[in-house]
Amino acid sequence: MEKTVRAIVISGNGTNCEREVAYACHLAGAAVDIVHIAELLTGRVNLNDYHFLNLAGGFLDGDDLGSAKAGANRLLHAPVAGSSDSLVTQLQQFIGAGKLVMGVCNGFQLLVKMGLLPALDGDLDQTCTLTHNDSDRFEDRWCQLIIDTASPCVFTQGLNNLYLPVRHGEGKFIVADEEVLQQLEDRHLTVMKYANDQGQPTQDYPANPNGSVAAIAGICDQSGRIFGLMPHPEAYLHRTHHPRWTREELPEAGMGLMLYQNAVRFIEKQLL
Template sequence: MAPVNTLVITGYGTNSHLETAHTARLAGSDRADVVHFSDLISGECRLSDYNFLIFPGGFLDGDDLGAAQTAAMRWRSLSDAAGKPLLRSLEEFLDAGGLVLGICNGFQLLVKLGVLPALDGARFERQASLGHNDSARFEDRWVRLLPNPESPCVFTRGLSLLAMPVRHGEGKLVCRDEATLARLAAENLIALQYADPEGRPTQEYPWNPNGSPLAIAGLTDPTGHVLGLMPHPEAFHHVTNHPGWTRGELAPPGTLLFANAVRYLRAQEA
């Protein structure tokens, strides 16, 4: 079985990198390193040494110019010490079959980099973004999530209704046009949807905390190797994280998304 080596990128405003690495270890990752972005530039860290890459939540660059916009510009413009563009290293990582998870601020980065949704294989072409919540305020609450069983997403395979918290001010998916939004649904790239108490996709607030169309909480790409979601799975890695656990309100933890990724990577040839 192939080893699972997880890289969690930190720096410039991330704030849940330690919890994210911890959840990867709980899910069975052999290695889970928290590495500052600058180490990619210096060459002290190479994406090619890993097969699971995670962009955690936080407030990259204070959300200046829009959530994760400055970080996307950094990825697009910088090279490592050997002169190799970071974007090329990321492309090679994806082409080699690596898995990528973007959580909250990490999801915002993935869409602004064009890693998601990558329709027609147009990787690094921006086709969507994440805008301000319809409530015009920061939302910090627990939500229900409905996985799409038809999605190619590796992370959500075989999962049923999930629960985890959101904490964001810019979580509403915005597509470049209506045709793009329609294709996300038609091609099953909507991996996760906000659900009401009956487990049905919903536009109703507060169950859909940001007004995202088609109740979109998470997207995958056509390969199923990339998942971006606004809720925080790393914030629910133990039963006691759930606010209703003392009342017996049990729900599958967010760790299951990580576990699916680890299981998939282990099944690949070493």
């Protein structure tokens, strides 16, 4: 029987990018289910039946109490029906099995506020956050991004740069202290950075749309299997998604699809 990569995309409580993320997984070759968070909390769906967890973007809980903080508390503390464990226990088992997690925008905020990123010491301690953009407004624009090719990140293997849109009001990445930032840099966990036209990391607006420290747009954990980013790869899957598709010769597949293809290839090689 042919083995299939199974992806799950979490919906509910204000997410609104789940269909685009599911389509990205489908194009990359995975069988994908969009699952409401309630189905996990009631025990009708179990994460262990999947290989690739996607936390999609949107306006989770209306961004009340800070970006994704309410959602993070739900995942950390809400019990699964019929079990004494919270959903985070199931999530830790999922990660411990060598599976993949990607959080985009609100999903990135969730991973950070749950302590799953960067998890430098392996504990669920929050050491960084994502807060209001320096511009003090919602930013909807396309950004140049450079990739740390020495990063262990599974999703960016073979990539040097990307061009993706951001759509957020709270995307400024900051750390608890400089030691955390230094460890992130030294371990090549700062996977993705906002770049200027010369391909260099920048703090200058609007190339850096939110003022993130060290121009950080995305980070991974030490295994490279948990990845969070503010730009939306699911929003650039086909050349017609590009803002200049009528004026430039572009490949048929959009740059964002490559992240999902890398994930599927990794799972096929390592887990099936």
